[in-house]
Amino acid sequence: MRVFKRLSGEKKPVQSAKTIKIALLSSFTITGIKEVLGVKCFGSGLTPEFYEAPYGQFAQDVLNREGPLYQFNADLTILFVDTMDLLGEDFFFPYRLSDDVRKKVADEKCKEVSGWVKMLIERVAGKVLLHNFKVPHYSPLGILENKQEFGFFEMVKRINNGLADKFKNNSKVFIFDYDGFCSKHGKSRIMDNKMYYLGDFKLRFDLIPALCEEYMAYIKPLTLLTKKCLVLDLDNTLWGGVVGEDGLEGLKLGPTPEGRPFLEFQKCILNLFDRGVILAINSSNNPEDVDKVFREHPNMVLNKEHFTAIEVNWNDKISNMRSIAGKINIGLDALVFLDDLRSNREMVRSALPEVLVPELPEDPAEYAVALIEVNDFNTLQLTDEDKNRNRLYALDRQRREHRENITDITEYLKDLKIVVTIAKADSMTIPRISQLTQKTNQFNMTTRRYLEEDIRRFTSGTRFYVFSVKVEDRFGDNGIAGTVIVETVGVRWRIDTFLLSCRVIGRKIEEAVLSFVIEEAGRRGIRFIDGEFISTPKNAPAKDFYKRSGFTFKAQKEQKEIWEFDVSQINKKPNFIEVVWKG
């Protein structure tokens, strides 16, 4: 399959610890997809494992409860059925059916497909990616197609709409808009007819890499490879020209042929911001020149408040990247860097390989499209916190500036007027709690990753308690920024999970939350608390937390440290944080 490595345009595979199990179910020959997708996974640092349904047997696989598909138990199951295979003879002779029967057939087919999906999600723990159906570009009725009461094209569209409706609110099922994919690449050239007749290939070979790239947009967030922050250069990236040389008036940015590409590029960036992507600037410039553009240029779409970290100086771009990651409190592997200069891109790429540095085309006219093609910012769910995250980060910048005015840290914290609201997990907060367990690396005592289903299971019994931790201060509401999961074992509580988002650490909130847990344990007649700590390369901030909080070291079981607290002991808590319990 060497030829596919070239086709997929990826670098040499690197072995990695992260793995993903992918099942491919299709109604026709899809040889090649597994190979190209495998190379793309390796390119993103993933080791994939595949299951491919035998030719023509995907439906048997789905139905066979004891079969190999379910033994494989994929993280992602891709179901790719072609319109022709779904409709059979009705695809060729849709108008031998009456309008009513056509409608009925569409509904039956929709039911059949959603039936397969339902069976899949009942029996596999992972997600399902369902292709919708290509709406044909040819009608047996020619130009009269859209004069029908309920036409052939409408029939396929009805199936697609039906499936979209059915799974809109299902967090395990994603619909891949294959019809949109076909339009994007041209419906008339989706198939190589000869290959179709010779080998039942319904997708031409040279489109396989593009399809696999679309799959990667789902695979990356599924394996938590999502990027969080877009770092931008300024001159010839956010605007045309060099502000230090061309001056404010000389910049290309606005409703002119040369200015519009930059204007629309900024609009694309603003869309990412609205979706929760953090923005930062890494630019070699005089800060006064840049401030002037932000303040006075009439066509700037982005303003200073959109950026969480701004590094405009004459330092090298590499130290600036490090400093940006530090200020936002995220890893370098969460950054994407866009710069028009190849030399800068190469420099950052080689010094900081964790940072994703996409190629920016020579021609600014191609900038917006290049950014749209970056599929690394996708998340599988958009919580309210995501949508507000940027407001929160912008507030955080104000907080930092505020801190620079106050020198004493306790004074600063007091002045923040922090309110921590703790509540039992409910259907509203479970998605966010699961997301926190998936994404929090630093202040995370055990780094146990839980799906929504897991959290729901914890909350349904009486053995576990799941608490959400909401944090507010004078600058605004941080939303749910932490969670604690405890298990009752006789007169003991075992703290299974204790974590806080990096956004709120360093404010003694963890101490307030732990002291609440201790009080709550006392109220429920619990005598001892066992705190667990599992060390990871990233959770240094959480180390010694139990020790600092008066717990005694009890045991070490492989990677796990167990720290014990006698509930009758004195329970210290920071007096400047107000804790509200919504039990």
Add this chain to the structure above:
Amino acid sequence: MERLKTILSKVLGIDKNSISDATSPDNVENWDSFNGLILVSELESTFKVKFTMEEVSSARCVKDIKGYLRKHGVALEGE
């Protein structure tokens, strides 16, 4: 001929020097029906030609491939 040999060796994973007119699915292990179609696709894109289905199904060995390429106006250098 050089370009043809390069494609054959790349797609089928065989040594360029081992390729002759008689090279065929019978004596190359990797030359299964799928790799055969990949070969067709690679030849078409490299030489900017389009084979008919009949040609694809009737080609039995490298000699046949050369014949069809010539028929489509491809000059095979260095023969």
